[in-house]
Amino acid sequence: MHHGGEVAGLAMASTGPDRDGLELDVLKVALGPVLPGWPTGLVLRADLQGDVLTSAELAWLDADTRPAVEPDRAPQEAALDRLARFLDVAGWPTAARDARRARNGMAERANRDEAQRLAEAVTRRVNRSRTLAWTAGGIGGRGSGGDVLDRVRRWCDMASGQLVEDLPATSLKDVAALVEGAEIGSARLIVASLDLRPVQAASASEHVHA
Amino acid sequence: MPFAAQSLLFPSEGEESDMVALLSMAALIVAGIVGLYALSAALRTAREPAVVLPYESGLLPQQHAVSRYHARWYAVTVLFLAFDMEMIFMYPWAVVVADMGATAVVEMFGFLAVLLVGVTYVWREGALRWT
Amino acid sequence: MPEQTLAEAWGLAPAVLGVVAVGLILGLVVAAVDRAVVVGGTVGTVAAPLRDGARLLFEQRRTTLAPDRLLWRLGCAAVPTLALLSLAVVPVGGRTLWSTSADLVWFNAMEALLWAAVWLVGWGPNAVHALTGGYRFLAQGLAYELPLMFALITAGLAAGSLRTTDVVTAQEGLWFVVTMPVAFVVFVASAAAFAFWGPFTAPAGPDIAGGVTSELSGVDRLLVDLGRAVFLGAAAAMATALFLGGDAGPWLPGPVWFLLKTFAVVTALVWVGRRVPVLRPDRTVEIGWMVLVPMTLLQALVVAVLVLNGFYA
Incomplete structure (x- = not known):
C-alpha cells in the first residue's frame, strides 16, 4: 500500500510549524474554481492547519481563454446578484432568495416597481441585521476598502439603486494577504465580499508584459 | 442525597x-x-457505488484529508470538562433541593460561582476565541 | 411508579410503533415547515420532503477515495437512531414509552452522543470539507451543551423530579415558561444547534460546501437529513412537555393539544431561525460561555429560590 508516503495513490499531509508553536499537519487544499458564491475560475490554493489558512495563493484559471467582456447588465442587477451570492456563502437562504427575486424582477422589466420595493426591503434587512454584523464583522479589514461588512453594505446601497463610486480593484495578492491566517469560513466570506473579475487580472498582467 | x-x-x-x-x-x-x-x-x-474523489471544488485533491486536525479550541474542551463533571452532580441535586432546603442551593451556586470565576479568567486570557 | 407508561397502556408493539411513527411525522412536519419558509409554501410543500427522500432511495451511491466505511456508515445510522430514541422519554399522549427517574438525563445523553455521530459523519469520507464540518460541530457543541443542560435541569428543579411526566404534572397550576423564559428560549435554540439547522448550520455550512453532509449520497444522506429533522421535532415536543404544560389545555383532548403546541414551537423556531444568517461557531462559543451560561445559571438560581419558597409545590 505505502509507496513513498502515498496511500491509495494520494499523499498524506505533511507537518509544519503552527502559530501556536506546535508542529502539526499541513493540508494542501484548493478552494475553487467552482465554488458556490465565488467568482468562477478563481482558485485559492491554501495550506490548512485545522480550520485556519496558514498560507494562501490566488490565481485565475484559464483567464486568457475567457470572454474579455462580461454580459452587459444594469449595475443594480449586478449588485443584487453579487449580494445574493454573498448571502449564499453567509448561509442566509431567505435573504439570498429575495435578492434573486428582485434581480429577476428587474431583468424582466415588467414589474419594475415591485422589484425595486423587494430590492429595498432585502437590502434594508441585510444592512440592519445585527446578526450579520456580529458574525461577519471585523474580518478581512486590512488595507483600504473597509472590512467584509463595509463592502456588503456598499453592495446593499448599489442594490437598492443608489449610486456608489467605484472602489479601486483589489489585486489577487491583496486578497491573499487578507485571507492568510483567517478561518476557512471567514476566508470564504472575505473573497465573496470582494468584487473580483478575471478581466482585470488578465489585462493587468498584459500591461506588465508590454 | x-x-x-x-x-x-x-x-x-x-x-x-x-x-x-x-x-x-x-x-x-x-x-x-x-x-x-x-x-x-x-x-x-x-x-x-460510484467511486469519486472527494469534493475539492473542481480540482483534484493533492492529499488525504484525514490528518492530525488542529482543533484550536482545545482549551475550551478542558474548561468544558470541568463544567461537565459538575453538571452530573446537578441532576440529582435538582431532585433534592426542596427537601434539603437553602443549604443545597447555597452550596451549589457557591460552587458554580467559583467555576464562573475560572470561566472569566479563561475568557480574559482569550481562550474562547481562536481565530 | 406514579403512572402507566405507553407500553403498559397500549401494549408493547402499538406503543413502540406509535412513538416511532410520531417521530417520523414530527420530522416530516419540520421539513415541510422549513421548506415552506425557505422556498415558499404551496400544496406540494408537504410532499416535497417525501419526494426527496424517495429520490435518495433510487440514487446511485457515491463513495470517496479511501473512506472509513464502517465509522462513516455507523455515524449516519446513529443520527436518526439517537433522534428517535430521544423520543422514548417525551410524553406524547400524556405518557412516555419509557419512564425512569432520570428521563431528562436520557434525553441529554441521546443529544450528547450526537457529538460522536456527527463527527464520524464528517470523518468518514476522508474529505476536507466534511472533516472541517465535523470539527465545527464539536466546537459548536462546546457553545450550546452547557446552556442546554442548565435549561433541562431548571425544568427538573422546579418539578423536583427528572421524570418528564412529573414535570408535566408539576405545571398544572402554571406553565414553566412563565417563570423560566430564558431556559425555554435557550432550550429551543440549542435544539437548532444540535440538529445543526438554520442559524447553527455551520457544521453543514454552505461556506464549506455542505460540511459533514457534503459527501453523503443515497440512504446515508436520507438518514442524516431524517435524523436532523426528527431531532428538531423531538426537541420541540420536549420543549412542549417541559415548558408549555405538555398536553394541558381546555376542550380538546390532551394529545391534540400536545401536537398543536409542538407544531407552534416548530413554526416559531423555523420562522425565527430562517430570518438570520449562519452564526460562526468561533464566535458563538464566546457568547455561549460569557452570556448563555451565566444567564441560564441565573435562571436556575431564580427557580431554586422559588422552589425554596414553595412556589411550585
Missing part, C-alpha cells in the same frame, strides 16, 4: 419492564435502517 442517588442508579421494578419497550424501539429503528438500505439496494438500477 443518598435516596436520590439510589433512585437514579437502581431502577424500580416497573422501570425494568420498560427497558423491554426501549430495547424493542431500538431494535425497530435498527431494523428500519437496515430495511431502508435493503430497499434502496433493491430499487436502484446502479448497484455498485
Whole structure:
C-alpha cells in the first residue's frame, strides 16, 4: 500500500510549524474554481492547519481563454446578484432568495416597481441585521476598502439603486494577504465580499508584459 | 442525597419492564435502517457505488484529508470538562433541593460561582476565541 | 411508579410503533415547515420532503477515495437512531414509552452522543470539507451543551423530579415558561444547534460546501437529513412537555393539544431561525460561555429560590 508516503495513490499531509508553536499537519487544499458564491475560475490554493489558512495563493484559471467582456447588465442587477451570492456563502437562504427575486424582477422589466420595493426591503434587512454584523464583522479589514461588512453594505446601497463610486480593484495578492491566517469560513466570506473579475487580472498582467 | 442517588442508579421494578419497550424501539429503528438500505439496494438500477474523489471544488485533491486536525479550541474542551463533571452532580441535586432546603442551593451556586470565576479568567486570557 | 407508561397502556408493539411513527411525522412536519419558509409554501410543500427522500432511495451511491466505511456508515445510522430514541422519554399522549427517574438525563445523553455521530459523519469520507464540518460541530457543541443542560435541569428543579411526566404534572397550576423564559428560549435554540439547522448550520455550512453532509449520497444522506429533522421535532415536543404544560389545555383532548403546541414551537423556531444568517461557531462559543451560561445559571438560581419558597409545590 505505502509507496513513498502515498496511500491509495494520494499523499498524506505533511507537518509544519503552527502559530501556536506546535508542529502539526499541513493540508494542501484548493478552494475553487467552482465554488458556490465565488467568482468562477478563481482558485485559492491554501495550506490548512485545522480550520485556519496558514498560507494562501490566488490565481485565475484559464483567464486568457475567457470572454474579455462580461454580459452587459444594469449595475443594480449586478449588485443584487453579487449580494445574493454573498448571502449564499453567509448561509442566509431567505435573504439570498429575495435578492434573486428582485434581480429577476428587474431583468424582466415588467414589474419594475415591485422589484425595486423587494430590492429595498432585502437590502434594508441585510444592512440592519445585527446578526450579520456580529458574525461577519471585523474580518478581512486590512488595507483600504473597509472590512467584509463595509463592502456588503456598499453592495446593499448599489442594490437598492443608489449610486456608489467605484472602489479601486483589489489585486489577487491583496486578497491573499487578507485571507492568510483567517478561518476557512471567514476566508470564504472575505473573497465573496470582494468584487473580483478575471478581466482585470488578465489585462493587468498584459500591461506588465508590454 | 443518598435516596436520590439510589433512585437514579437502581431502577424500580416497573422501570425494568420498560427497558423491554426501549430495547424493542431500538431494535425497530435498527431494523428500519437496515430495511431502508435493503430497499434502496433493491430499487436502484446502479448497484455498485460510484467511486469519486472527494469534493475539492473542481480540482483534484493533492492529499488525504484525514490528518492530525488542529482543533484550536482545545482549551475550551478542558474548561468544558470541568463544567461537565459538575453538571452530573446537578441532576440529582435538582431532585433534592426542596427537601434539603437553602443549604443545597447555597452550596451549589457557591460552587458554580467559583467555576464562573475560572470561566472569566479563561475568557480574559482569550481562550474562547481562536481565530 | 406514579403512572402507566405507553407500553403498559397500549401494549408493547402499538406503543413502540406509535412513538416511532410520531417521530417520523414530527420530522416530516419540520421539513415541510422549513421548506415552506425557505422556498415558499404551496400544496406540494408537504410532499416535497417525501419526494426527496424517495429520490435518495433510487440514487446511485457515491463513495470517496479511501473512506472509513464502517465509522462513516455507523455515524449516519446513529443520527436518526439517537433522534428517535430521544423520543422514548417525551410524553406524547400524556405518557412516555419509557419512564425512569432520570428521563431528562436520557434525553441529554441521546443529544450528547450526537457529538460522536456527527463527527464520524464528517470523518468518514476522508474529505476536507466534511472533516472541517465535523470539527465545527464539536466546537459548536462546546457553545450550546452547557446552556442546554442548565435549561433541562431548571425544568427538573422546579418539578423536583427528572421524570418528564412529573414535570408535566408539576405545571398544572402554571406553565414553566412563565417563570423560566430564558431556559425555554435557550432550550429551543440549542435544539437548532444540535440538529445543526438554520442559524447553527455551520457544521453543514454552505461556506464549506455542505460540511459533514457534503459527501453523503443515497440512504446515508436520507438518514442524516431524517435524523436532523426528527431531532428538531423531538426537541420541540420536549420543549412542549417541559415548558408549555405538555398536553394541558381546555376542550380538546390532551394529545391534540400536545401536537398543536409542538407544531407552534416548530413554526416559531423555523420562522425565527430562517430570518438570520449562519452564526460562526468561533464566535458563538464566546457568547455561549460569557452570556448563555451565566444567564441560564441565573435562571436556575431564580427557580431554586422559588422552589425554596414553595412556589411550585
